[in-house]
Amino acid sequence: MRFFPKETNFFLLFEDYARVIEASGQLLLQLNKKANRNGELVKKARRLELKADDICHTIYQETNTSFITPIDREDIYLLARTLDNIVDLIENIISNINVYGIKKLEPNFKKFIDLQALTTKHLAQLINLLKDKEKHLPEIKKLIIKINYFENQGDELIREEFRLLFSDHKNPVEIIKWMDLFENIESVLDECEEVSYLVEDIIIKNF
Template sequence: MNSIFKFFTPKDKKFQPLFEQAGSNVLKISQALLLALSATDMEKRKEHIKEVERLEHVGDDITHSIFLELSKNFITPFDREDIHALASAVDDIADYIHASASNIELYNVTNIGDAMIKLAELLVEMCTDLEKAIKELRSFKNIRVIADACVRINSGENQADYVCNLAIARLFEFETNAIELIKQKEVLQTLELATDKCEDAANVLESILVKNA
């Protein structure tokens, strides 16, 4: 019955393009964050942080469009709850990446350690997998791509936990400036929260996969 229903359901021309835009945009945000953290020139860093902010606003607009389409359309390509959850999870990734970049600028964090760069690199990897998986929602023909991407995202989140916890432990051991310790710890934890949101998105994708594959 499920196959028959899918045969007669009109091809989705609204949600999938928006989700693909959201996936592409969140990857661009993660890349802009990595450029910001890797930049040694402060003006260049500010430029990349501004780009993170711009892309976060673009992501907000895409999320709003998805929710608007959800309110207007009775037939959806998969469960309405999953559409809402996936859109929210991708938007949360962008929000936490933006928060990380903003905190670096607001707190005037100039000492960007290896741990912060490693977390940003993990975010790029996870967002790359997320974008690939979202594209496969168009047809569900290559479900292994989605499943493998989710596994890698979950693994990336575990790595991020380890990197963040180790970096904070070293801060408490070696950083004698209490204010600097607080600033560094805040940025590290916000970056790690962004990886948590990637895992949340992967969990939604796995739920969609189970229901529709």
């Protein structure tokens, strides 16, 4: 007879999330090669977004029903929610590029896409190290610093792009479209940085 419920491996669930995060970032990267064939990417992004929602729901459910969790429940909720935000933002970017009928990407947006692909890749590595955080502290610290550096680069890029958007006298509708896309992709980097801070807090609490 089982007196205690089976323990949920939350770290495996977060590793599933890491795979979805990296896959989403790589999917967005494909826009640099084929922005004019975005329709197929929209479907793939939607599938990844639904998968992320399923993982998030499972994490919430297991957190609510687990007798013991490896880290604070509040941290589990925050981490899952922020990771879900990243996938939602990427799906929204890919979808809106299609809705807006954009066939050619702004040069700085291409740079941003490259930057988010790097950031989401590093973030996935960071999440995968959570399970054995005590063994990988130096690697974790390096990844957190890199993610912060990428986010700072994003801040510089968006300032430059907004200056260009308004100085090039573009159609106001086009300006609105691009401002939305740039703000969303900057938010991807912001949320990645937020996850890195959450991981840092988790390590401090549990070391």
